[in-house]
Amino acid sequence: MNDSGSHLPQLGQWHGPEDLHSLQEKQLQQTLLWAANSPFYRQRLTAGALPASAADLSDLALTTKQDLRDNYPYGMLAVPKKRLATYHESSGTAGRPTPSYYTAQDWADLAERFARKWIGMSDEDIFLVRTPYALLLTGHLAHAAGRLAGATVVPGDNRSLAMPYARVVRVMHDLGVTLTWSVPTECLIWAAAAAAAGHRPGADFPQLRALFVGGEPLTSARRGRISRLWGVPVIEEYGSTETGSLAGECPNGRMHLWADRALFEVYDPRTGSVSREGEGQLVVTPLYREAMPLLRYNLEDDVSVSYDDCACGWNLPTVQVFGRSAFGYRVGSATITQHRLEELVFSLPDSYGVLFWRAKAEPSALRIEIEVPQEHRAAARAQLTASVGDTFGVPSDVVALPPGTLIPAEALTSMPDVVKPRSLFGPGEDWGKALLYY
Known part of the structure; x- marks a missing residue:
């Protein structure tokens, strides 16, 4: 493999369910061989008993988030450590971390999947990335996809004190941001912060082309409200730190699973049954994950999957994501x-x-x-x-x-001074801030 991603399937290269199934089956054997190299799956698989097809996968136990935690930090690793490019942990992890790691080759697949936006990304775009960087995948993923498309990336990490909402609005307005990536709630807060700064969200940001959103369930009502506020399309993305992007939106507004890059199942936790479509929890087997293969990984997200035709012509299943039933x-x-x-x-x-x-x-x-x-x-x-x-x-x-x-209005308008740590202070200065960033 090479870093260019030229070996990866591209939209339009298959013409129906049979072609798509052939792509999946062809890559699955490589995925299983990668998985057999990890300590975790080595205990579940033997060279002589690898599943022969996607249908045979159902004989394997589901992989859970708890499995990832129990095998922290390297029990899921299938390549030598020197081949790793990045390490990540998912958000909301209680107790032991949920680890994820990727090679440079894995990143070719990750960035391409995220960049599958129907509105397009190019070197003409100014792309504001307003999701966490740090150990989460989300900010790094959007950054990599933006650079892959040649866009100018503005790293507006939403966990940094250096990027308050007033600064987000200034950057969007003054730099002529054309695309953004954030959770949907951020778009509403930006609108309030823009109004507090004397701007009209739908009129005073003429370069803005679209708002890319993900990371939390989005209803059609809230999506419509955000779109009308800003006067641009709201384009949804679905994925996780453990898997990268799993689904994206077509021009008809339907979310499609990237079934050319992963196998998907719908699991009913009440009965233990699985199917290709219907309602239940989404189970995924990434097909191009080399560093940390996942076989039948249960995301525990409630979804509805359908293989009905869509006029977009992508020939991919559609998905509605409802979030966690535990909530x-x-x-x-x-x-x-x-x-x-x-x-x-x-x-x-x-x-x-x-x-x-x-x-x-x-x-x-x-x-x-x-x-x-x-x-x-x-x-x-x-x-x-x-x-x-x-x-x-x-x-x-x-x-x-x-x-x-x-x-609070202060959250929308404040511009706190973020300073570097220091140890020497003068008369009258507050040395309670010694050594701390804030």
Whole structure:
């Protein structure tokens, strides 16, 4: 293999399910050989008993996040350490880390998958990357994809004190940012920060072409609200630190699994059955993962997968991502999920100005707080209360708060001075900050 990625399948190289299946089967044997080199899979596989086809994979046990934690740091490694290019850990890991590592060859596949944006990326673009760098994959992945396309990358890491929201808005406006990558919530906060700086999000950023988003479930209602605020398409991406990009959006607005680069199954945790499509948890076997092969890795994300035809002509399965079922909470006899509740909040009329909200599921009622200007509070409260009752059949207490309550104005406008550590201070200076970055 080489670093150019020329060996990798490209969109348009297959013409239907049979061609796609042939691509998968051809690469699967190499994937299995790579997996057999890792200490973890060496215990599950023997050279004489490797699965002969994708259908035979179902005989293997699922790989879980706990397996990755139990084999930290190098129990999943299938290549010599000297061949590694990067090491990462996923977010939200409790206890032992969830490790991931990639070779330079792996990165060719990673960057190409992320760069599959229907709107295109080129050397004409100024690309703001506003997701974490550090140990997570997300920022590095977008950065690599942007450079692969020749774009100018602005590394706006959203975990850095050096990049407050006021600076994000200034950079977007002054540099003429054309593309961004962030979680969807960031796009709403930028809109509020832009307004606080005297800018109109949909009018004063004329170079902006699209907002790339991922990292959290996105309902059609919130997506539409973001798109109307900024006046550009919102293009969704789905993946993980352990796998890289797994799905991207076509020009028709449907999310397609990159089934030329990975095998996908839908797992029903109640019955233990698996299928090619339907609803359940997404299980993935990356086909071009050399450093850390994963066989039947359960992402534990609730999804719906379909092989229905799409007019885009990509000939790839479609997926809807609902997030984790564990994030649902009981109120009375109903289960409240963020996905369903978010759809109700962002179905409120745009004229109400609701961008930020939060909710708490109590045993007997659902508490919801929304930021809304004074003139729309009564209407917003009444409409949201009614829609929650109609949808979930549970009582709710909707509180309408003044703008600036959930997202303080200071968070949108402050520009803190981030200094380097020092040990020598003069009279009257606060030496409590010695050695610290803040």
